[in-house]
């Protein structure tokens with residue numbers, strides 16, 4: 001009878017990574033402890049606050065609830081993997097959170113931004129109800145949700161403008 | 175090509191062996207061998223919460239169910255909808271077969287936890303926990319469960335969810351059994367209209383585990399008579415149940431306004447639940463009654479407005 005291999009490999013922020021780890025190790029511990037990607041935060045450790053949110057194959061997932069074997073071979077994006085057109089630029093969602101006062105202490109912010117990215121990728125123009133639903137797994141204890149709502153609305157507009165400004169694949173080929 | 179394989183710097187405090195059974199039989203054999211030291215894992219969202227909360231110590235052996243073929247996906251036949259136990263809640267809450275033939279289940283799946291958890295959690299894990307919010311919804315859809323169990327050989331068992339909950343309550347549940355899938359019966363809605371709703375109350379407005387849930391399903395003919403009424407309540411860590419006297423109050427009768435207060439009272443009398451530091455038994459009972467009455471009132475009135 002077969003047991004899961006202890007060699008874990010995945011693509012993290014577009015980079016191939018391999019580790020010797022226990023297959024039940026939490027993705028949260030891999031990211032922060034083994035890969036030094038401490039932008040992903042840790043708080044409740046039971047799936048309730050969203051501070052540890054990452055994207056796995058584009059879907060938001062709580063890394064404190066995910067075991068190594070569940071994300072092996074997949075594409076993982078942490079907050080460090082988001083940026084604007086160039087690597088040294090902010091992503092439009094990050095800009096929107098800055099401009100709209102979408103954070104105070106900033107502890108929940110990486111998780112909020114990751115959930116916003118997943119929401120806008122799926123639904124580029126969400127209404128208020130859809131924003132609340134998309135972010136209902138992320139708690140903020142200090143900003144108040146008004147600024148966060150404004151930040152997501154502004155991020156949606158910015159992402160749309162960016163999409164219309166970017167040349168389409170066909171234009172590039174021509 | 176040179177490989178750069180690093181070793182984890184921080185060893186896991188509770189390492190465990192993760193098994194990859196090729197089929198149901200192998201999975202159940204491993205479970206038999208290691209007993210309470212082993213657990214089947216689907217999405218792992220509940221298990222992880224139980225380990226972290228110290229409710230259960232981390233199992234030494236985890237038995238993956240995702241390596242077994244055919245446990246995932248939703249299929250339709252002439253009379254049934256079949257949902258594989260490993261289907262994620264996200265898929266159940268987005269599926270049109272389930273929306274059409276299991277409307278309260280569809281609603282329940284959209285209200286369990288948050289989107290990120292529904293991306294990982296499965297319907298099978300929700301049911302196997304025996305306290306999942308999908309259960310009241312399955313009770314009103316007369317769902318049956320397909321299990322594989324192991325005695326001297328592998329047995330495939332089909333059981334009504336009501337009967338399975340009785341087995342759970344009596345403490346006779348087989349801990350080696352694997353839930354393979356859920357079957358919903360399609361029901362003809364010819365000459366009648368189906369009314370369904372699912373209501374959940376938690377400790378706060380945003381996503382949160384439930385305190386009380388109520389599921390409702392009935393047919394209404396053009397003259398307003400109710401038939402095939404099914405009502406269930408559950409929530410928290412209580413075992414869900416059908417509310418038979420509430421069902422009888424409506425069955426064969428036409429809607430009238432006094433039904434609303436009567437049904438709220440009956441539900442709060444009949445709902446068997448419990449107290450914990452967050453909510454008393456009485457609060458849960460009264461809430462179940464109010465959710466049911468409000469849901470019925472809203473459904474009937476939206477039906478009248480549509481006419």
Ligand SMILES: Cc1cc2nc3c(=O)[nH]c(=O)nc-3n(C[C@H](O)[C@H](O)[C@H](O)COP(=O)(O)OP(=O)(O)OC[C@H]3O[C@@H](n4cnc5c(N)ncnc54)[C@H](O)[C@@H]3O)c2cc1C
Pocket residue numbers: 046047048213214215216217218219220221222223239259260263285286287288291294295296297298299300301302303305306307308351352353354382383384
């Ligand atoms: C933050 C948070 C919020 C939550 N909110 C809700 C909520 O609102 N409502 C709700 O109902 N639940 C909630 N849950 C609990 C849980 O996420 C769900 O019940 C989920 O559906 C469990 O599925 P899973 O696949 O993750 O199960 P797992 O954790 O993999 O398994 C749960 C249990 O079932 C057993 N098991 C799993 N699959 C099978 C199978 N096919 N056959 C036999 N045994 C099996 C496992 O051994 C384990 O004992 C929440 C959890 C978290 C972390």
Ligand code: FES
Pocket residue numbers: 041042043044045046047048049050051052053062063064065
């Ligand atoms: S740390 Fe993962 S959800 Fe709170």
Ligand code: FES
Pocket residue numbers: 102103104105106107108109139140141142143
């Ligand atoms: S900004 Fe402080 S918790 Fe959200």
